[in-house]
Amino acid sequence: MSRAILVTGGTGQVGTAIVRENGGRFDVVAPTRAELDLGDVGAIEAMIAGRDWAAVINCAAYTAVDRAESEGDVAFAVNAEAPGALARATAARGIPLLHVSTDYVFDGSKAEPYREDDPVHPLGVYGASKEAGEQAARAGNPRHIILRTAWVVSPWGANFVKTMLRLGAERSELRVVADQIGCPTGATDIARALLTMAERLIADPDAPVGTYHFVNAGEASWHGLAEAIFGHVAAGGGAVPVVLPIPTSEYPTPAKRPMNSRLATDKIARDYGIAARDWRVMIEEVVGELRA
């Protein structure tokens, strides 16, 4: 049986983590954008037809949330049309598709963590493009997993931890939004979840499919996350800035963000036995790796 897995977005946070975490389990092929441009539907079809893939994991996305407000065409091409093409091409060959999505499909008005069947209502173009991608993946391939995650951090790529460490080294005081809450999540943790799900989907034609939420356990505001990051820097003897809490209204951005980004993870725990570790443990690891 084929053990070849196609991972798109292999240079991104989650794609890099999959390559690192795979550990020889699968024959992972992670083409660069130059090798597979997801804006090119013909190239997607040729890539899927070119090998006997056991599964496809789509980690590629247009992730520039604010820029998407003025680049809707590109965002929809990568985040909606490409997942649709991947879904149709994989379905035609009976290949399961695992597609990564986002908390930004929700508007954040719910008081509790979001569940998989809560109604979606994106606030911006990025969220709308990701929501369209979910629909395209569902419609195109019945053997799909849509894995929604949030607040992704890692020692590589662009993310909040790296931004805080850079700004903290430059300034004595930082002002960080304290009224948006979410679940900081390690790209490594997402990669482990995706590899576990892929393994089961490949082995078991009756493995559960559909939409799942995965984030690390616990919750924080961006301000709380910044304090945790600098707590580890200080514990390691590094100089840290003062981190002042501010409301979202004092940090205007082109795209509106959900005030509540928390996702409930009991479904993935029940169906796949995947338990999320606490975000504080994950953050200590990420900061440690970045400072090593």
Ligand SMILES: NC(=O)c1ccc[n+]([C@@H]2O[C@H](COP(=O)([O-])OP(=O)(O)OC[C@H]3O[C@@H](n4cnc5c(N)ncnc54)[C@H](OP(=O)(O)O)[C@@H]3O)[C@@H](O)[C@H]2O)c1
């Ligand atoms: N980051 C977050 O906080 C967050 C939160 C919730 C959900 N997510 C979702 O998680 C998934 C992974 O996110 P991430 O943080 O790993 O993203 P990322 O670090 O921004 O990486 C995005 C990847 O997509 C690739 N890509 C973009 N446009 C492409 C194109 N036209 N053709 C081929 N590849 C293209 C990038 O390639 P280049 O290196 O060439 O640009 C990169 O490898 C995405 O589905 C994202 O929507 C992310």
